[in-house]
Structure formats: structure tokens, C-alpha cells
Amino acid sequence: MSAALLELGRQVLAAQGFSRLLGTELSAWDERGVRLELAIDDRLSQQNGYVHGGVLAYLADNALTYAGGGALGAAVLTAEIKINYLRPARGTRLIAQGTVLHAGRTQAVCRCEIYARHEGEDRLCAAAQGTIVRAPAPVVSNTRKTDNQD
Numbered sequence: 830m831s832a833a834l835l836e837l838g839r840q841v842l843a844a845q846g847f848s849r850l851l852g853t854e855l856s857a858w859d860e861r862g863v864r865l866e867l868a869i870d871d872r873l874s875q876q877n878g879y880v881h882g883g884v885l886a887y888l889a890d891n892a893l894t895y896a897g898g899g900a901l902g903a904a905v906l907t908a909e910i911k912i913n914y915l916r917p918a919r920g921t922r923l924i925a926q927g928t929v930l931h932a933g934r935t936q937a938v939c940r941c942e943i944y945a946r947h948e949g950e951d952r953l954c955a956a957a958q959g960t961i962v963r964a965p966a967p968v969v970s971n972t973r974k975t976d977n978q979d
Contacts, residue, residue: 897961
């Protein structure tokens with residue numbers, strides 16, 4: 830099941846335009862949790878040269894939803910997220926590890942730790958927690974008028 834879940838997760842990540850833009854990689858996803866990785870470059874920095882907090886929040890959000898989706902076995906959305914920035918992130922790579930703290934039928938509370946690889950050492954730079962919920966069924970609507978409609 831782990832290989833199939835990992836392949837599904839990579840397809841989902843590839844369907845996310847923002848994740849493609851940043852070059853995010855899904856390196857692990859199984860019943861124990863998820864690991865997302867992102868190479869650090871100047872495009873991700875803020876004015877002091879550290880990784881922008883928005884990038885860390887994006888990684889946390891994705892790691893939390895992958896962890897929750899694995900536990901709930903369904904399409905999911907983030908209901909809420911809280912992040913603590915523990916130290917400025919710098920280095921060559923970000924690694925986000927997400928796990929499930931508790932899962933019920935319709936929601937999961939998940940945790941994420943983000944590490945920045947700097948000079949060969951992984952340093953904890955942020956921690957997040959969030960509630961992940963099953964996504965409602967998609968609404969199909971065709972509200973666009975054609976030339977033949979009044």
C-alpha cells in the first residue's frame with residue numbers, strides 16, 4: 830500500500846500549480862506520516878536572506894493535509910492551522926514531516942515539523958498543528974451562458 834499511496838501523493842502534488850512552481854518533492858508518504866522536501870534558493874527568501882515565512886506555512890499546510898488525507902482515506906481540506914516559527918530558516922533544503930495526532934471519521938488533528946538543512950545539519954525551524962477535514966463533494970455548476978441563451 831505504501832508505494833501506491835506515494836505514487837498517488839506525487840500525482841496530487843503534480844496537480845498543484847504552486848507546488849510545481851516551487852519544485853516541492855514528496856519523498857515519503859505512508860501510515861507513519863509524510864515528508865515533503867524543497868530546495869532552498871534566493872527566490873524563496875525575504876529581505877534578510879532567510880526563507881520567507883509564507884514558504885514555511887505552505888510546506889506545513891501541505892504536510893498536514895497529506896498526513897490527514899492518509900488517515901481519513903479521502904480528499905481533504907485544511908480547516909485551521911497554527912504555525913510557530915522557531916528560528917530563521919536558511920541552508921540548502923527544507924524538510925517538512927507531518928504526522929497524525931488523532932483521527933476520527935471526518936477530521937484529523939495533525940502535526941508538522943519543518944527542518945532546514947544547513948551545513949549538513951537539519952535544524953528545526955518551524956512547528957505547526959492543524960485540523961484536516963474531509964472535503965465536501967465537488968459542486969458541478971455550469972453558470973456560463975452560451976451565445977444561444979438569453
